[in-house]
Amino acid sequence: xxxxxxxxxxxxxxxxxxxxxxxxxxxxxxxxxxxxxxxxxxxxxxxxxxxxxxxxxxxxxxxxxxxxxxxxxxxxxxxxxxxxxxxxxxxxxxxxxxxxxxxxxxxxxxxxxxxxxxxxxxxxxxxxxxxxxxxxxxxxxxxxxxxxxxxxxxxxxxxxxxxxxxxxxxxxxxxxxxxxxxxxxxxxxxxxxxxxxxxxxxxxxxxxxxxxxxxxxxxxxxxxxxxxxxxxxxxxxxxxxxxxxxxxxxxxxxxxxxxxxxxxxxxxxxxxxxxxxxxxxxxxxxxxxxxxxxxxxxxxxxxxxxxxxxxxxxxxxxxxxxxxxxxxxxxxxxxxxxxxxxxxxxxxxxxxxxxxxxxxxxxxxxxxxxxxxxxxxxxxxxxxxxxxxxxxxxxxxxxxxxxxxxxxxxx
Numbered sequence: 001x002x003x004x005x006x007x008x009x010x011x012x013x014x015x016x017x018x019x020x021x022x023x024x025x026x027x028x029x030x031x032x033x034x035x036x037x038x039x040x041x042x043x044x045x046x047x048x049x050x051x052x053x054x055x056x057x058x059x060x061x062x063x064x065x066x067x068x069x070x071x072x073x074x075x076x077x078x079x080x081x082x083x084x085x086x087x088x089x090x091x092x093x094x095x096x097x098x099x100x101x102x103x104x105x106x107x108x109x110x111x112x113x114x115x116x117x118x119x120x121x122x123x124x125x126x127x128x129x130x131x132x133x134x135x136x137x138x139x140x141x142x143x144x145x146x147x148x149x150x151x152x153x154x155x156x157x158x159x160x161x162x163x164x165x166x167x168x169x170x171x172x173x174x175x176x177x178x179x180x181x182x183x184x185x186x187x188x189x190x191x192x193x194x195x196x197x198x199x200x201x202x203x204x205x206x207x208x209x210x211x212x213x214x215x216x217x218x219x220x221x222x223x224x225x226x227x228x229x230x231x232x233x234x235x236x237x238x239x240x241x242x243x244x245x246x247x248x249x250x251x252x253x254x255x256x257x258x259x260x261x262x263x264x265x266x267x268x269x270x271x272x273x274x275x276x277x278x279x280x281x282x283x284x285x286x287x288x289x290x291x292x293x294x295x296x297x298x299x300x301x302x303x304x305x306x307x308x309x310x311x312x313x314x315x316x317x318x319x320x321x322x323x324x325x326x327x328x329x330x331x332x333x334x335x336x337x338x339x340x341x342x343x344x345x346x347x348x349x350x351x352x353x354x355x356x357x358x359x360x361x362x363x364x365x366x367x368x369x370x371x372x373x374x375x376x377x378x379x380x381x382x383x384x385x386x387x388x389x390x391x392x393x394x395x396x397x398x399x400x401x402x403x404x405x406x407x408x409x410x411x
Contacts, residue, residue, distance in 0.1 A: 021056050024049075031056035033063045078184070080125060081118035084109050087175050098275065100265040108168050109175075112137060112160075122184060130172065130193035134165050138196055162196040169195050206350070208357040213346040220344035226328070226336070228299035229320050232258070233351065235292045237358030237376050240351050241265055244327050245274045246319040248300060253293045259285045260377065264327055272327050282377040359384070360391040 020032040028049050035044035046063070050056040088109075092102055116133045117125060136142075141159040173190035180188045209217065214234055221230040232243055238260060245264035252259075261283050262274040277283050288296070299319070310323075318327050334351060341348045349357075355376070362372045369392070373384040 020060055021053065023053070029053050029056040031060040033060055078122050079118065080120050080122055081114050083122050083179055083184070084114060084118070084175060087178055091178055098265070099273075105171050108171050112142065112168050113172055115142070122179060125176070125189045127189050127192040127194075130169075130190055134169065134194065134196065137165050137168070138162065162198050165196050166198055169193065206353050206356045207347060208353060208360045209346060209349065211361065213344075214357065214361075217340065217344045217346050220340055224336070224340060226320065226333070228295050229328075229333075230337075230340070230354075231292050231295050232288075233354040234358060235289060236286050237355045237362075238286070239263065239355060240330065240333070242277075244272075244318075244320060244330070248303075248317045248319055251296055251300070251319060253297045253300070256288050256290065256293050257285050258288055277377065279377070279379050281374075281379050284374065284377050286375055356388075359388050363388055363391045364393060366393060 020034075022030050022032075024030060028051060030047055030049055033046050035046065048056075048059060050059065088102060088106055092105065113133070116136075117129050120129070137160045139159055141157045169190065173188065173193075176185065176188045176190045179185045218231060218234065221227050224230065229243060232238060233240065236258065238246075238258070241263040242260050245262045246258065246260070250259040250261060251257075260277070263277055263282075264272055265275050296319075303319075303321075306323075320328050322328055337351050338348060359372055359376060362375075363369065369381050369384050372388075373381040376384060378384050
């Protein structure tokens with residue numbers, strides 16, 4: 001144990017020689033680090049008090065490590081926005097992160113972080129700045145502006161969900177941690193920021209349709225030019241990006257299968273491109289019911305007629321396209337989908353909730369979790385269970401009832 005000593009009334013302990021850690025008369029701990037000699041030859045010391053010896057040694061170790069690595073490079077007038085642009089342009093892509101994820105980071109920073117503290121010097125940001133930002137987003141929010149390259153409008157400010165703020169914090173923490181590792185910051189201000197908790201189970205995050213609502217929606221969708229798309233989403237559970245990236249070479253109406261081998265996403269210039277699925281399990285062949293096969297067959301006939309009419313020969317023969325060779329725009333599809341929901345008189349849901357509806361209906365009908373997981377392209381059935389366990393018949397029964405049936409009732 002370090003020696004306790006010091007002058008009366010001041011409670012300042014004298015560190016051991018070569019140790020730099022001591023305990024004061026009041027039971028607290030002092031850590032001392034030596035800086036380079038001053039121009040006049042005198043010593044340059046920094047002292048800090050802590051409640052525990054462990055905290056004191058951790059602080060001393062951090063500063064001595066920084067001393068060995070050399071002084072931090074001068075950030076000068078490098079602002080938060082300057083570093084954010086550099087981080088998005090060079091550092092994140094070097095990790096192999098997909099373009100769509102980088103765009104997600106960019107949207108969150110442009111919408112929420114940079115308008116608030118983008119002009120601050122990077123080195124001046126404190127946890128309090130982020131605390132104020134998060135609190136403001138949770139209570140007041142900010143106006144949603146249309147994303148670059150898309151059409152839209154500026155809506156009235158509205159509070160953000162805690163989950164959205166937590167996602168923002170994850171991005172911000174990663175960005176500032178990179179600045180710390182590059183020795184542009186001594187500490188990561190996001191590490192000590194207050195982050196909102198996210199209450200509620202995962203199953204409360206989405207809505208699903210009943211079989212009756214599915215029928216009503218599809219009856220209305222049969223009058224829509226993209227009838228086949230809506231049927232495919234509900235009858236197979238494929239993601240919208242997978243459906244948009246589907247080519248006719250992937251569809252076999254005779255065998256009744258659809259091969260999901262790619263997904264449509266945006267590159268950094270926000271142009272659509274086909275990419276491989278996120279996991280090996282995402283590349284899969286899905287059986288389709290005869291009704292859907294007939295709808296796709298008719299859709300293919302009309303697509304061929306459209307191609308012949310304009311004498312088009314696209315490089316990629318998309319199943320769903322606004323014109324031959326050009327995939328459908330996701331924003332326009334969303335507006336069309338919500339209009340169909342309204343006309344059909346069904347609950348307004350997200351397009352992705354068609355996937356959840358498929359899973360809920362399949363599991364509710366008794367299809368094994370392993371089969372549903374394979375069709376959805378999940379990496380493991382455990383993921384499927386974590387999301388949809390409450391849709392499995394009998395899953396809400398009490399375990400004690402099952403045991404009681406086994407030990408108290410005769411066969």
